[in-house]
Amino acid sequence: MSVNRWIPLENNPEVLNSWSSKAGLVTAQAVFEDVYGLDPELLGMVNQPVKAVLLLFPISDALEAKRREEDAKIKSEGQPLLDSTVVWIKQTIPNACGTIGLLHALLNSDLTFVPESPLAQFIDECKGKTPEERAKHLETTPLFANIHAEAASGGQTVVPTDLDTNLHFTCFVRAPSIRGPDAPGSYRIIELDGRREGPVDRGEYTDFLTDVAKIVKDTYLANSSSVQFSMVALGPGSEA
Template sequence: MSSRWIPLESNPEVLNSWANKAGLAHTVQFSDVYGLDEPLLAMVPQPVKAVVLLFPISPESEARRRTEDEEIKSNGQPELDPTILWIKQTISNACGTMGLIHAIANSDVTVAPESPLAQFIDQCIGKTPEERAKLLETTPLFADIHAQAASAGQSAVPTNLDTDLHFTCFVTAPSPAGTGMRVIELDGRRNGPIDRGACTDLLADAAKIIREQYMGESQSMQFNVMSLGPPSDYS
């Protein structure tokens, strides 16, 4: 990867600091998802526009990733909405910023028209994932916003920038076949967007995917889930 950033801490304060500096309207924000069972999911402000997951990278998760990527390469997957904006990750430790851009750019949330994020999204349209990655590499403002948000976390900035934690996110997109909405996983380390199946309720569907695809293979407690939606006190 071309360079290395400070890992982004996974908590709403840090993610909202990043998002507000980049141009996300204050009518939406990132909130903690305290658990994946129905009573705890019911506490999350609705409607949920995206779900962001921080998970530990392990030998098991890497083996699953390689196997799934090969299966998709060999057998394909359902046709994806061509308007999905996905960026290939080329900057080490930038997965937090990647997850935030993927979540916001692929949701119907308000971004200030002249903001850095709005301009970046506009510049990404029509470009390949690799060209978008190069654009991110050469846009110093995002590196600055990422560094400011990373330094604002509750933990001290690490001197060792190696990390085994990674962000991915889940959004919805219409099926080009006209069969309804789909859950799409967007992870810059993968080969492209991944169709995770029909969507009836994004938060509940993402919770099931996280339990089965991520937590089911791990004994780690280093998982964190956040939602993008209205603030709990917003009306």
């Protein structure tokens, strides 16, 4: 059975916050805001503490080659410090990377959700499921399809008639190391991308947003000549 291709989602705080609110996040807890650049002065404008970062990037041959190389290394060597509680979802729905990225950001950020909301239901219905089973649940239930469609249609750009796109979302979250909270390197940056073979441990961090920016520079910008990059941060809401 073929899976419907969703409309691509904009990496726009207004769109992402609308999606999150409709899905069940109490937005007073946390909101998405633009990251206008990777220089220290621009990173300093972002409200702290940052809980997660969403990056929209253009897929290129160089980035695809790097992805395959990293996935092969992870498959052969493993990631011994990766915490098992990190929630990762395999992407099987075309153009659903925006919703997958939002789920990765919100479900790994110690947030609470409105009871019986789509986010609360997804957590409850996916307990103990594999990443592939979570993906199947997204395919076969309407929990997020309508929310995604509404958010994608409410952006600043016209909905494209050609739904093929080379732009893709990935997410960076903070996660504890299995070493424990008091050990050196006890908190790590984890990259979550539904197209990968699993979560990617990017190592320990000193300042989460600053170190994510360095990863984006070294891993993504260094392997692309495109300017079609955009980044948003999930940070304190009005009640923080």
